[in-house]
Amino acid sequence: MQLQDFGQIAPNLQIANENELIAGTWTADAKAALQSKGAVLLRGPLMRHDGAEIALSKLDDELLEDAFWSTPRSKVAKKTLTATEYPSPRTIALHCEMAYMRHWPRFVCFHSIQVAAQGGETTVCNIDQVSNRLGEKLKPFQDKGVTYRRTFQKRVDIAWQHAFQTEKRSDVEELGQRQGMKVEWLPNDVLATSHTAQGTITAEDGRLIYFNQTHLFHPSALEPQVRQALEKAYGADRLPRHATFGDGSPIPDATLAAVREAFATYQTKMCWRPGDILILDNLRFAHGRLPFSGERRLHVALAREVKETVRTPVFAQEAAPA
Numbered sequence: 001m002q003l004q005d006f007g008q009i010a011p012n013l014q015i016a017n018e019n020e021l022i023a024g025t026w027t028a029d030a031k032a033a034l035q036s037k038g039a040v041l042l043r044g045p046l047m048r049h050d051g052a053e054i055a056l057s058k059l060d061d062e063l064l065e066d067a068f069w070s071t072p073r074s075k076v077a078k079k080t081l082t083a084t085e086y087p088s089p090r091t092i093a094l095h096c097e098m099a100y101m102r103h104w105p106r107f108v109c110f111h112s113i114q115v116a117a118q119g120g121e122t123t124v125c126n127i128d129q130v131s132n133r134l135g136e137k138l139k140p141f142q143d144k145g146v147t148y149r150r151t152f153q154k155r156v157d158i159a160w161q162h163a164f165q166t167e168k169r170s171d172v173e174e175l176g177q178r179q180g181m182k183v184e185w186l187p188n189d190v191l192a193t194s195h196t197a198q199g200t201i202t203a204e205d206g207r208l209i210y211f212n213q214t215h216l217f218h219p220s221a222l223e224p225q226v227r228q229a230l231e232k233a234y235g236a237d238r239l240p241r242h243a244t245f246g247d248g249s250p251i252p253d254a255t256l257a258a259v260r261e262a263f264a265t266y267q268t269k270m271c272w273r274p275g276d277i278l279i280l281d282n283l284r285f286a287h288g289r290l291p292f293s294g295e296r297r298l299h300v301a302l303a304r305e306v307k308e309t310v311r312t313p314v315f316a317q318e319a320a321p322a
Contacts (some may be wrong), residue, residue: 003121003123003267003268003269004268004269005268005269005270005271006039006122006124006268006269006270006271006278007041007270007271007273007276007278009039009268010033010037010039010040010041010278011029011033011037011039011040011041012040012041012043013026013029013030013033013040013041013042013043014043015042015043015044015046015277016044017044017046018046018047018048018051021042021044021046021048021051021054021055021277022054024058026042026058027058027059030042030058030059030279031059031315034059034107034279034281034314034315035313035314035315038126038280038281038284038285038314039124039278039279039280039281039284039285040278040279041276041277041278041279042055042276042277042278042279043273043275043276044275044276044277045273045274045275045276046111046275046276046277047113047274047275049076049080049113049299050076050078050080050299051111051275051277051299052080052109052110052111052277052299052300052301053078053079053080053109053301055109055111055277055279055301056079056107056109056279056301056302056303057303059107059279059303060106060107060303060304062303062304062305063079063301063302063303064079064105064302064303064304064305065079065302076299079301079302080111080299080300080301081299081300081301082297082298082299082300083110083122083289083298083299083300084289086289088116088120088291088292088293088296089291090291091288091289091290091291092123092288092289093215093216093221093260093263093288094123094125094263094267094286094287094288095213095215095216095286095287095288096127096211096213096282096283096285096286096287097282097287097302099197099211099212099213100146100148100197100212100213100216100217101179101195101197102179102180102195102197102198102307103305103306103307104282104305104306105282105302105303105304105305105306106281106282106283106303106304106305106306106314107279107280107281107282107302107303107304108279108280108282108287108300108302109277109278109279109280109300109301109302109303110122110270110276110277110278110279110280110287110298110299110300111276111277111298111299111300111301112272112273112274112275112276112277112278112297112298113274113275113297113298113299114274114295114296114297115272115273115274115296116292116293116294116295116296117292117293117294117295118292118293118294119290119291119292119293120272120289120290120291120292120294120296121269121270121271121272121289121290122269122270122272122278122287122288122289122290122298123267123268123269123270123287123288123289123290124267124268124269124270124280124285124286124287125263125266125267125268125285125286125287125288126266126284126285127209127210127211127283127284127285127286128203128207128209128284129262129265129266130210130259130262130263130265130266130286131200131203131207131208131209131210132207133262133265133266134210134258134259134262137255137258137259138199138200138208138210139208140199140245140255141199141200141208141210141212141214141245142199142200142208144199144245144246144247144249145196145197145198145199145245145246146196146197146198146199146212146214146243146244146245146246146251147194147195147196147243147244147245147246147248148194148195148196148197148213148217148241148242148243149192149193149194149237149239149241149242149243149244150191150192150193150194150217150240150241150242151186151190151191151192151234151238151239151240152190152191152192152193152240153190153234153238153240154188154189154190156230156240157240157241160172160191169185172191176193176195179195180195180196181193181194181195182194182195192238196246197212198211198212198309199211199212199214199245199246200212200309201283201309201310201311202309202310202311203311204311204312204313209283209311210259211283211309213243214243214251214256214259215256215259215260215263216241217241217242217243218241218242218243218251218253218256219231219236219239219241219242220253220256220257221241221256227239263286267288269290272298281314283306283311283314284311
């Protein structure tokens with residue numbers, strides 16, 4: 001299926017150079033686009049390595065760091081990270097940033113530094129459309145939430161030292177306590193964690209919105225032969241990632257097949273140009289990545305921590321002058 005270019009859907013703002021980006025003369029138009037459409041694309045080319053955090057700093061004064069990394073990535077600048085560094089042949093499934101946690105960023109900003117020779121587009125999907133399609137399938141996610149279990153086995157998935165950005169077990173335990181995460185140390189320096197988070201959030205009009213990463217963490221996300229090999233090696237309860245409903249009951253494979261089908265139905269792709277900066281409302285759009293060949297470099301910055309499970313307008317309405 002031919003995917004529509006999200007760059008033709010999102011409002012576009014032309015930014016002549018880095019000086020104009022820093023000056024922020026485009027900010028009012030960008031805020032209006034994010035308020036009405038949930039996205040804005042700044043077209044340059046803008047090639048500063050910290051362009052993503054500069055752009056976000058003009059829209060919000062609370063830039064974030066992903067203190068618990070679910071996937072491999074590297075730090076670029078103070079608040080700038082690389083996008084997930086999964087091998088190029090792999091697809092990264094659509095997801096809302098940090099929806100597996102109890103707090104998450106409102107803004108996700110992507111900055112294209114180097115475009116792949118082939119593929120590598122960032123997939124983008126409207127989660128309101130996904131949620132409308134899922135309908136009643138959202139109810140158990142709302143009622144029960146989702147429990148995520150991770151087992152950090154050596155040389156499987158991401159190491160706990162990289163995920164928690166520390167070599168100290170005490171740091172992991174302190175972060176786990178702050179995040180409401182159960183931390184268990186197993187033989188051979190294996191770490192097991194579990195925590196429960198929301199399965200949905202509520203839209204401005206009261207509709208349920210799918211807001212979790214069950215479809216990434218659940219064993220059904222694995223290729224059957226990989227799942228079988230991991231279960232044989234570590235046991236079904238010690239897979240690198242697992243997800244159940246918050247009460248411990250299993251999430252049916254068929255439910256997650258419907259989730260993935262809904263994402264596939266509404267996904268688009270961002271056909272990058274070098275120097276593009278795309279800002280998304282993380283509570284309205286999910287993102288992912290298509291496989292690619294050649295060199296690709298995408299930087300990411302995050303802003304504004306959100307803990308409430310009710311989606312509010314992205315910018316507060318300013319009072320009209322008396």
